Amino acid sequence: xxxxxxxxxxxxxxxxxxxxxxxxxxxxxxxxxxxxxxxxxxxxxxxxxxxxxxxxxxxxxxxxxxxxxxxxxxxxxxxxxxxxxxxxxxxxxxxxxxxxxxxxxxxxxxxxxxxx
Amino acid sequence: xxxxxxxxxxxxxxxxxxxxxxxxxxxxxxxxxxxxxxxxxxxxxxxxxxxxxxxxxxxxxxxxxxxxxxxxxxxxxxxxxxxxxxxxxxxxxxxxxxxxxxxxxxxxxxxxxxxxxxxxxxxxxxxxxxxxxxxxxxxxxxxxxxxxxxxxxxxxxxxxxxxxxxxxxxxxxxxxxxxxxxxxxxxxxxxxxxxxxxxxxxxxxxxxxxxxxxxxxxxxxxxxxxxxxxxxxxxxxxxxxxxxxxxxxxxxxxxxxxxxxxxxxxxxxxxxxxxxxxxxxxxxxxxxxxxxxxxxxxxxxxxxxxxxxxxxxxxxxxxxxxxxxxx
Numbered sequence: 001x002x003x004x005x006x007x008x009x010x011x012x013x014x015x016x017x018x019x020x021x022x023x024x025x026x027x028x029x030x031x032x033x034x035x036x037x038x039x040x041x042x043x044x045x046x047x048x049x050x051x052x053x054x055x056x057x058x059x060x061x062x063x064x065x066x067x068x069x070x071x072x073x074x075x076x077x078x079x080x081x082x083x084x085x086x087x088x089x090x091x092x093x094x095x096x097x098x099x100x101x102x103x104x105x106x107x108x109x110x111x112x113x114x115x116x
Numbered sequence: 117x118x119x120x121x122x123x124x125x126x127x128x129x130x131x132x133x134x135x136x137x138x139x140x141x142x143x144x145x146x147x148x149x150x151x152x153x154x155x156x157x158x159x160x161x162x163x164x165x166x167x168x169x170x171x172x173x174x175x176x177x178x179x180x181x182x183x184x185x186x187x188x189x190x191x192x193x194x195x196x197x198x199x200x201x202x203x204x205x206x207x208x209x210x211x212x213x214x215x216x217x218x219x220x221x222x223x224x225x226x227x228x229x230x231x232x233x234x235x236x237x238x239x240x241x242x243x244x245x246x247x248x249x250x251x252x253x254x255x256x257x258x259x260x261x262x263x264x265x266x267x268x269x270x271x272x273x274x275x276x277x278x279x280x281x282x283x284x285x286x287x288x289x290x291x292x293x294x295x296x297x298x299x300x301x302x303x304x305x306x307x308x309x310x311x312x313x314x315x316x317x318x319x320x321x322x323x324x325x326x327x328x329x330x331x332x333x334x335x336x337x338x339x340x341x342x343x344x345x346x347x348x349x350x351x352x353x354x355x356x357x358x359x360x361x362x363x364x365x366x367x368x369x370x371x372x373x374x375x376x377x378x379x380x381x382x383x384x385x386x387x388x389x390x391x392x393x394x395x396x397x398x399x400x401x402x403x404x405x406x407x408x409x410x411x412x413x414x415x416x417x418x419x420x421x422x423x424x425x426x427x428x429x430x431x432x433x434x435x436x437x438x439x440x441x442x443x
Contacts, residue, residue, distance in 0.1 A: 025144050026148055041175070042172075042175060044141070045176045052180060066150065066151075070144060
């Protein structure tokens with residue numbers, strides 16, 4: 001999948017994952033990997049950036065399986081951003097779909113290899 | 117790469133950030149690596165999953181709106197050279213630690229071959245210089261003849277040392293360090309399993325091959341954590357190297373350092389008293405600084421236990437990981 005495309009969508013997916021419930025880093029990575037192919041290395045920098053932009057609050061919570069884990073929680077600003085990105089996504093994909101359907105319906109004699 | 121090396125390098129590259137942020141980032145990565153290792157991956161594989169190291173650093177710095185180029189600018193090329201040399205030594209030690217007996221045997225065999233080549237070349241060099249030497253032996257009682265003879269000796273010596281050092285560097289770079297990457301392939305249980313099953317029909321009777329593959333499979337099943345505790349021979353070699361380095365490099369260097377210190381004090385006293393010994397004084401100070409740098413470098417790389425907060429982070433998480441493995 002195109003990498004520029006992925007970058008934009010990744011933010012949307014991460015925000016949505018955390019909107020559902022407070023989560024910690026490793027958990028977030030696994031959930032995102034279920035949705036789309038992603039390099040684990042890019043998730044932590046992304047989380048850092050979104051935290052610095054105040055879309056997330058973080059807090060430490062004790063864990064039974066090891067050292068305390070850092071949890072991410074969506075802020076109101078983050079919720080707003082998520083809403084905006086979702087709206088943009090649906091608008092964008094709707095327009096692309098519409099366009100592709102129109103082109104398909106039209107005369108296709110320009111395609112190479114098609115019988116005249 | 118081991119977890120400790122990865123965290124240390126990350127710590128270095130993120131120096132522009134404040135301590136709290138850096139520790140926060142390092143903790144996240146340390147925790148992530150630990151969880152991957154608990155799932156059965158090796159540290160190498162967990163770290164390889166992060167992708168390109170430089171891209172990772174760039175992404176992190178961008179999150180703080182730091183120009184990544186600003187952070188990597190090394191105005192001091194000697195410093196960066198020393199750092200790279202330090203990394204080279206660390207990687208070599210890592211690779212040594214993770215050798216299995218087969219790879220160690222191969223390495224020794226290649227080392228012997230290189231040794232033979234070096235001997236042949238130095239023999240050739242000797243032969244090259246011998247006519248000149250022979251001619252000069254007639255004049256060794258004259259000042260000029262003596263000087264030229266010792267000059268040839270010095271040049272020959274330096275050439276041979278240079279050759280030996282290069283051979284060792286070559287051996288490490290092309291045969292030892294690649295085993296660090298090889299480890300990923302050999303460790304993959306799927307790959308090893310496939311190798312084992314496909315090989316058995318071919319050589320069912322050869323016990324040497326079978327035990328070797330079984331040993332590799334066993335190693336793959338155990339998650340590797342940097343220091344491979346399974347091979348006592350390798351551990352012995354590791355401690356022997358540490359001891360040898362201490363006896364033959366560190367001790368002489370420290371002794372030299374101390375005597376130079378005494379000499380330096382005497383020289384400075386002489387200067388104060390008016391003796392015209394600027395040259396020798398500076399020489400003593402210069403050599404003293406070099407010895408100091410050498411001692412510090414070796415200490416840092418081979419013996420340091422509290423290198424940076426990165427190591428402290430790794431240590432903090434370690435006891436818990438071992439506890440989990442006990443289950």
